Amino acid sequence: MHKLLILLLLVGFNLAAMELRGEMTQGSMIVGKTVADTSVWLDGDALKVSPQGDFVFGFSREAKLTHQLEWAQPGQTKQHKTLTLTKREYKIERIKGLPPKMVTPDPDVLERIRAEGRRIAKARRIDDDRIDFTQPFIWPAKGRISGFYGSQRILNGKPKTPHYGVDVAAKTGSPVVAPADGVVTFWQPDMYYSGGTMLIDHGHGISSAFLHLSAAHVKVGQTVKQGELVAEVGQTGRATGPHLDWRINWFNVRLDPALLVPAQ
Known part of the structure; x- marks a missing residue:
C-alpha cells in the first residue's frame, strides 16, 4: 500500500504545502506536489518542478537509507526534511x-x-x-x-x-x-x-x-x-x-x- 506524507510549513506569511506520494523504501518512485514557483532539491541536486508544482524522484535498489529534501520559494530560506527509507531484502x-x-x-x-x-x-x-x-x-x-x-x-x-x-x-x-x-x-x-x-x-x-x-x-x-x-x-x-x-x-x-x- 502506498504511503502518503504531507508536510505543511509556514514560509514567511504564506502557507506552502509539500506533498510526497509513494513508499519510502529502496526502489521507490516518489511523486511530489508543492505550490508554484517553489524550487526543490534532493541531496543537494535541483529537481525539475513543473509550473504547477509537480516533481518526481526515485531511489535505487541499494539506495542509502537517509536523504535530504529541501525546498524554498523565491527570496525565502530553504526548508528541509530528512527522508528515511526502509531497507529491502532481495532474492x-x-x-x-x-x-x-x-x-x-x-x-x-x-x-x-x-x-x-x-x-x-x-x-x-x-x-x-x-x-x-x-x-x-x-x-x-x-x-x-x-x-x-x-x-x-x-x-x-x-x-x-x-x-x-x-x-x-x-x-x-x-x-x-x-x-x-x-x-x-x-x-x-x-x-x-x-x-x-x-x-x-x-x-x-x-x-x-x-x-x-x-x-x-x-x-x-x-x-x-x-x-x-x-x-x-x-x-x-x-x-x-x-x-x-x-x-x-x-x-x-x-x-x-x-x-x-x-x-x-
Missing part, C-alpha cells in the same frame, strides 16, 4: 557448474550488448516537460507474477546484474497497454537480451520499458493514453518463456514498478 540465487559462455558472452556479442545499451541509455536521458507520472499507474499486462525487482543470480561465483523489472507471465500475443500516458521514445524488435523492446516516456525522466515483446502497435514519437494497446507479449531475446518484463526508470535510476500498482 539471491546461486548457480554453479555452468559453461563459461553462459556466464560471459563472446567479445562480438558483448560489443552488440554494449551498443544496444547505449541506445537505451540515450532514450532514458530524455527530460520532457510532461507530467504523466502524476497519474496512478496501472498494470500493462495481466498474468502471474513470475519475476521480481531486485532479485539476482550468482553464476559460477560471479554476481550478475540484478533483475530490475517485474515479470508478468502471459501467452505470446497477449495485450500490453500503456501503464500511464506518455510518448513512445524507443522501439527495437530484436535486441540481444531483451528482444522486442519499447520505451514510453512519462515526463521528468520517468520512463517505462517493455521487454521480450512479439509485436508493436505504436510508433516512435506517438503519444499514447493510459490503457491504450501498445504491444504484445512475446518470448524474444534471451527469454525462457513468454512474458512481459516491465521496468521503470528515473533517468538512470532503476525503480520497482510493483510499488506503483495494486497487487495482482
Whole structure:
C-alpha cells in the first residue's frame, strides 16, 4: 500500500504545502506536489518542478537509507526534511557448474550488448516537460507474477546484474497497454537480451520499458493514453518463456514498478 506524507510549513506569511506520494523504501518512485514557483532539491541536486508544482524522484535498489529534501520559494530560506527509507531484502540465487559462455558472452556479442545499451541509455536521458507520472499507474499486462525487482543470480561465483523489472507471465500475443500516458521514445524488435523492446516516456525522466515483446502497435514519437494497446507479449531475446518484463526508470535510476500498482 502506498504511503502518503504531507508536510505543511509556514514560509514567511504564506502557507506552502509539500506533498510526497509513494513508499519510502529502496526502489521507490516518489511523486511530489508543492505550490508554484517553489524550487526543490534532493541531496543537494535541483529537481525539475513543473509550473504547477509537480516533481518526481526515485531511489535505487541499494539506495542509502537517509536523504535530504529541501525546498524554498523565491527570496525565502530553504526548508528541509530528512527522508528515511526502509531497507529491502532481495532474492539471491546461486548457480554453479555452468559453461563459461553462459556466464560471459563472446567479445562480438558483448560489443552488440554494449551498443544496444547505449541506445537505451540515450532514450532514458530524455527530460520532457510532461507530467504523466502524476497519474496512478496501472498494470500493462495481466498474468502471474513470475519475476521480481531486485532479485539476482550468482553464476559460477560471479554476481550478475540484478533483475530490475517485474515479470508478468502471459501467452505470446497477449495485450500490453500503456501503464500511464506518455510518448513512445524507443522501439527495437530484436535486441540481444531483451528482444522486442519499447520505451514510453512519462515526463521528468520517468520512463517505462517493455521487454521480450512479439509485436508493436505504436510508433516512435506517438503519444499514447493510459490503457491504450501498445504491444504484445512475446518470448524474444534471451527469454525462457513468454512474458512481459516491465521496468521503470528515473533517468538512470532503476525503480520497482510493483510499488506503483495494486497487487495482482
